[in-house]
Amino acid sequence: MCVICDEVEPTTLLEQLISHGILIETGVDGIYGRSGAFEDVIARFEDLVTRTGASGANPGVPEVIRFPPAMNRFHFERSGYMKSFPQLAGTVHAFMGDDRGHFELLDKLQNNEDWTGQQKTTGVVLTPAACYTLYPIVAKRGPLKAEGALFDLQSYCFRHEPSKDPARMQMFRMREFVRFGKPRQVQEFRAGWLENGETMMKKLGVPIHVDLANDPFFGRSGRMLKNNQRDQGLKFEMLIPIESEEKPTACLSFNYHQDHFGTTWGLIDADGETAHTACVGFGLERVALALFKHHGFDVEAWPKAVRKVLWQ
Numbered sequence: 014m015c016v017i018c019d020e021v022e023p024t025t026l027l028e029q030l031i032s033h034g035i036l037i038e039t040g041v042d043g044i045y046g047r048s049g050a051f052e053d054v055i056a057r058f059e060d061l062v063t064r065t066g067a068s069g070a071n072p073g074v075p076e077v078i079r080f081p082p083a084m085n086r087f088h089f090e091r092s093g094y095m096k097s098f099p100q101l102a103g104t105v106h107a108f109m110g111d112d113r114g115h116f117e118l119l120d121k122l123q124n125n126e127d128w129t130g131q132q133k134t135t136g137v138v139l140t141p142a143a144c145y146t147l148y149p150i151v152a153k154r155g156p157l158k159a160e161g162a163l164f165d166l167q168s169y170c171f172r173h174e175p176s177k178d179p180a181r182m183q184m185f186r187m188r189e190f191v192r193f194g195k196p197r198q199v200q201e202f203r204a205g206w207l208e209n210g211e212t213m214m215k216k217l218g219v220p221i222h223v224d225l226a227n228d229p230f231f232g233r234s235g236r237m238l239k240n241n242q243r244d245q246g247l248k249f250e251m252l253i254p255i256e257s258e259e260k261p262t263a264c265l266s267f268n269y270h271q272d273h274f275g276t277t278w279g280l281i282d283a284d285g286e287t288a289h290t291a292c293v294g295f296g297l298e299r300v301a302l303a304l305f306k307h308h309g310f311d312v313e314a315w316p317k318a319v320r321k322v323l324w325q
C-alpha cells in the first residue's frame with residue numbers, strides 16, 4: 014500500500030507490466046495492447062532470429078511468407094486440430110440474417126440476453142499456430158525439390174487459454190521456421206536450431222533450460238498421444254522463468270512432426286515418398302517478457318552486452 018495515495022502497489026508481474034505501460038489492459042485476460050518499447054524489443058529480437066537463421070547450417074535462404082491471423086476453415090478441419098486441441102480453438106462466426114433477424118438480435122442485446130444464437134460459421138477460423146496455414150499451400154505446389162524446402166513465417170495466433178499469467182496470452186505472435194524434406198534433412202534442421210537457439214538465447218542473458226515436452230492433447234485419448242510424443246522425443250522446449258521460478262515458461266519450441274502433416278496433406282518429396290516436416294517456433298511475446306522480467310522495465314538500463322546483441 015502506498016502511504017501517500019492509499020493505492021495498492023503492483024505485486025504480480027502482470028500488474029507491474031501494466032503499471033509501467035508495457036502492456037495495456039483491455040478488460041480481457043490474455044488480450045493486451047503493447048507499448049512502443051515492447052514492440053521495439055520484439056522487432057529487434059525478430060532481427061536476431063533472422064540473422065541467426067542466415068548464419069546456421071540451414072539450406073539456403075528461407076522463403077518468407079506472412080499470413081493474416083486467420084486461416085481457411087476447411088484446411089483447419091483437415092489438419093486435425095479439433096481432434097487434438099478443441100479446447101484452444103477459436104472460430105469466426107458472423108451474422109448472416111435478414112432485417113427481422115437483426116431486429117431480434119438488437120432486442121436480445123438490449124435485454125442483456127444471449128444474442129449470439131444467429132451467428133453462423135464463416136469460412137475462416139483464427140490461426141492456432143503459424144505453420145498450420147502453410148502445409149496445404151506447399152502440398153498444392155507439387156513434389157519437393159531434392160533439397161526439400163524451408164519457410165520463414167510469423168503470425169498472430171489465437172488460443173483460448175485466458176490467464177492472469179502475462180506469458181499465457183490468448184493472442185500472441187509466433188515466428189516459425191518450417192522445414193520440409195527427408196527424415197534426415199528435417200531432423201538435422203531441428204538439431205541445428207536446438208544448438209543455434211541455445212547460443213542465441215544465452216547472448217540475451219536470460220536463464221535457459223531445454224527439456225523434452227508434449228503438447229496439451231485433449232481428453233483421455235490425448236494421454237496416449239502425450240506419452241508417444243515424449244517417448245519419441247518429438248517436442249523440445251526452451252524454458253525461461255517468467256511468471257514463476259518453479260514452472261518456467263516455454264519460449265522456444267522445436268517440433269518434429271514425422272510424416273503427420275505429410276500424410277494429412279499428401280506432401281511428396283523428390284523421390285515420391287511422403288515428406289517429413291519439423292518446425293521451430295519462437296514465442297515473441299514470451300521472449301520479450303523474459304527480457305523485461307530479467308533485465309528490468311527500462312530497456313535503456315538493460316545490460317550493455319544484451320543491448321549490443323539486440324540493437325547492434
Ligand code: ATP
Pocket residue numbers: 142172174180181182183185187227228229262263264265266294295296297298299
Ligand atoms: P505451453 O506448454 O506453455 O502451453 P505450447 O506447448 O502450447 O506452450 P507451442 O504450441 O509449441 O507452445 O507454441 C509455440 C510457441 O508459442 C511456444 O514455444 C511459446 O513460446 C508460444 N506460445 C504458446 N502458447 C502461448 C500463449 N498462450 N501465450 C504466449 N505465447 C505462447
Ligand code: ZN
Pocket residue numbers: 142143144145189268292293294
Ligand atoms: Zn509449427
Ligand code: MG
Pocket residue numbers: 229
Ligand atoms: Mg499451450
